[in-house]
Amino acid sequence: xxxxxxxxxxxxxxxxxxxxxxxxxxxxxxxxxxxxxxxxxxxxxxxxxxxxxxxxxxxxxxxxxxxxxxxxxxxxxxxxxxxxxxxxxxxxxxxxxxxxxxxxxxxxxxxxxxxxxxxxxxxxxxxxxxxxxxxxxxxxxxxxxxxxxxxxxxxxxxxxxxxxxxxxxxxxxxxxxxxxxxxxxxxxxxxxxxxxxxxxxxxxxxxxxxxxxxxxxxxxxxxxxxxxxxxxxxxxxxxxxxxxxxxxxxxxxxxxxxxxxxxxxxxxxxxxxxxxxxxxxxxxxxxxxxxxxxxxxxxxxxxxxxxxxxxxxxxxxxxxxxxxxxxxxxxxxxxxxxxxxxxxxxxxxxxxxxxxxxxxxxxxxxxxxxxxxxxxxxxxxxxxxxxxxxxxxxxxxxxxxxxxxxxxxxxxxxxxxxxxxxxx
Amino acid sequence: xxxxxxxxxxxxxxxxxxxxxxxxxxxxxxxxxxxxxxxxxxxxxxxxxxxxxxxxxxxxxxxxxxxxxxxxxxxxxxxxxxxxxxxxxxxxxxxxxxxxxxxxxxxxxxxxxxxxxxxxxxxxxxxxxxxxxxxxxxxxxxxxxxxxxxxxxxxxxxxxxxxxxxxxxxxxxxxxxxxxxxxxxxxxxxxxxxxxxxxxxxxxxxxxxxxxxxxxxxxxxxxxxxxxxxxxxxxxxxxxxxxxxxxxxxxxxxxxxxxxxxxxxxxxxxxxxxxxxxxxxxxxxxxxxxxxxxxxxxxxxxxxxxxxxxxxxxxxxxxxxxxx
Numbered sequence: 001x002x003x004x005x006x007x008x009x010x011x012x013x014x015x016x017x018x019x020x021x022x023x024x025x026x027x028x029x030x031x032x033x034x035x036x037x038x039x040x041x042x043x044x045x046x047x048x049x050x051x052x053x054x055x056x057x058x059x060x061x062x063x064x065x066x067x068x069x070x071x072x073x074x075x076x077x078x079x080x081x082x083x084x085x086x087x088x089x090x091x092x093x094x095x096x097x098x099x100x101x102x103x104x105x106x107x108x109x110x111x112x113x114x115x116x117x118x119x120x121x122x123x124x125x126x127x128x129x130x131x132x133x134x135x136x137x138x139x140x141x142x143x144x145x146x147x148x149x150x151x152x153x154x155x156x157x158x159x160x161x162x163x164x165x166x167x168x169x170x171x172x173x174x175x176x177x178x179x180x181x182x183x184x185x186x187x188x189x190x191x192x193x194x195x196x197x198x199x200x201x202x203x204x205x206x207x208x209x210x211x212x213x214x215x216x217x218x219x220x221x222x223x224x225x226x227x228x229x230x231x232x233x234x235x236x237x238x239x240x241x242x243x244x245x246x247x248x249x250x251x252x253x254x255x256x257x258x259x260x261x262x263x264x265x266x267x268x269x270x271x272x273x274x275x276x277x278x279x280x281x282x283x284x285x286x287x288x289x290x291x292x293x294x295x296x297x298x299x300x301x302x303x304x305x306x307x308x309x310x311x312x313x314x315x316x317x318x319x320x321x322x323x324x325x326x327x328x329x330x331x332x333x334x335x336x337x338x339x340x341x342x343x344x345x346x347x348x349x350x351x352x353x354x355x356x357x358x359x360x361x362x363x364x365x366x367x368x369x370x371x372x373x374x375x376x377x378x379x380x381x382x383x384x385x386x387x388x389x390x391x392x393x394x395x396x397x398x399x400x401x402x403x404x405x406x407x408x409x410x411x412x413x414x415x416x417x418x419x420x421x422x423x424x
Numbered sequence: 425x426x427x428x429x430x431x432x433x434x435x436x437x438x439x440x441x442x443x444x445x446x447x448x449x450x451x452x453x454x455x456x457x458x459x460x461x462x463x464x465x466x467x468x469x470x471x472x473x474x475x476x477x478x479x480x481x482x483x484x485x486x487x488x489x490x491x492x493x494x495x496x497x498x499x500x501x502x503x504x505x506x507x508x509x510x511x512x513x514x515x516x517x518x519x520x521x522x523x524x525x526x527x528x529x530x531x532x533x534x535x536x537x538x539x540x541x542x543x544x545x546x547x548x549x550x551x552x553x554x555x556x557x558x559x560x561x562x563x564x565x566x567x568x569x570x571x572x573x574x575x576x577x578x579x580x581x582x583x584x585x586x587x588x589x590x591x592x593x594x595x596x597x598x599x600x601x602x603x604x605x606x607x608x609x610x611x612x613x614x615x616x617x618x619x620x621x622x623x624x625x626x627x628x629x630x631x632x633x634x635x636x637x638x639x640x641x642x643x644x645x646x647x648x649x650x651x652x653x654x655x656x657x658x659x660x661x662x663x664x665x666x667x668x669x670x671x672x673x674x675x676x677x678x679x680x681x682x683x684x685x686x687x688x689x690x691x692x693x694x695x696x697x698x699x700x701x702x703x704x705x706x707x708x709x710x711x712x713x714x715x716x717x718x719x720x721x722x723x724x725x726x727x728x729x730x731x732x733x734x735x736x737x738x739x740x741x742x743x744x745x746x747x748x
Binding site for chain 1: 492495496497516577580581583584604605606607693694695696697706707710711712713715
């Protein structure tokens, strides 16, 4: 083949340009075609409200969210059900003008301080005493309430009763026992313990610090986690990690109970929301324990996660958005009850509703509620996403990569202090 | 164009000199202005796009990098070069640069050698040529996200029923948590194989094109002079003739490695041990951090690095010189 006949030299470059052009165009179209959920303006003079949820794993939740939205008559509410990395999508949505008007998230001081969300004191005023002090505190910045708690989600360790019996061990009450039990349960293709894709370095970062008796921040927002106890906690966690009994690389992360229900692991860190699914799969063959305490000042820990609803300061009509939030998460107690107990299990943050939630008053669910009340630790709104990442990197470096825990704690301290300066 | 315009005064048009002269003047200018207009017609949209989607964001990025831009893209608190100082002190960003360097050191030479080998094989093949060319090129059309998912969920799934672990199981080897373990760092195998699978075909095509451009006469002359086909002609004819393409391929490979995002983001959770610069910047600025100041500073540092490496490479290998 002679060179003259052959257009190949330009082929590479041209096809490359063409290909990259197509990719760019596709990306551009995708960016423009994103459904902002805003419809074509307001229909019939009603306000249009865009409401964002992260993707709940339990069947029926999306239909329920749509049903609530449809039942609201004073505005057209469109629901965006966001799969994948919800926090990232929400963050970029809130900076752009295509963000949600009403959304669910976790308490975050930066959102309040930078004026991305508006205070909701006026709509919660009448029922404030019906929420627990801790829920309100977790959503308050400088004395103003920024979020209405929708659900409380305690997280703890699930274990298979039958597998523990077979191995002749009791549910762990200390961290050393946890390591030991995990070792004994790791046999026959079933791993001992599942703490998620990152070996617990993400989801257990805060609970691990609490379990050593330390705190993340002091009450006046200074670094508090840099204690010898935390270093000890990291060493214990490293011991657990290097025991080779952790399940790693499962298809789903810690928040999904599949690894546990499908018998890939004998124990798993997960939340109350997964309990109905676990009950369905395993019947009574499971129990729960808190994360055991570590060291002399150690204490057993349950992580009280959960979701709250917020109103964006960039909402087209902030008052209409607030009115909708008041209607759904304050007035419509039937819907709130449905949301908390009809799909996954969540503890209703309203005392009056929690008292009526019969599904949570017996069996393991009741145990979970008790753990939530007695051993539960809430998010601190001053512990921002950036600080979470810093502490997770600290745990990951010390536990997974085996770096020196003392220097990792010191490094994390410096970085968290820099973050604190930003919000001071 | 001009021949038309000179005879262009419409019959029946008013004979008054004013408008006619104006019309003529307009039409005379038409030739030159026409080509100017054509130029802007073709170049305009691209220049506008370049300005709007490249230069404005770069400029804005620079502006943001000098501010404390937390949760906002219209910041007010000027901090000078603090963001640059923060991001360049030892921390996750510098770690991410090391991660990238390691990644590039593995993936660039590997792709280069394998793509060249594949091109040589496909070049020599006499049967089903089109088939072999397309079969190696097809993975290039696959999305990084999709490929990452296939690698993560089916091939290198960490549980006992993953494809790789099933194969290991036949030999009685315990399941390996491919992407969940750092000792040994099996996640590199997953990261590198997915990228190889996706990009080999493209670089193979580049080499194939260059191979086909080498004049046959060179080989014939060499054979006449007694050179043995194979290693000798490869070293003294093929390789030197591929110089331009090789330099371009290395440059493209390096830049592609710098841009590594999709497979890291989709294969691995956000862990410090395998976080290349773009993934770190994504989490810092666009992700949960919303720290546009540090994010922009990092992006500009990264751009400067890529530019420097490219220029340096051009110096060393003389990129583009061989063409002229």
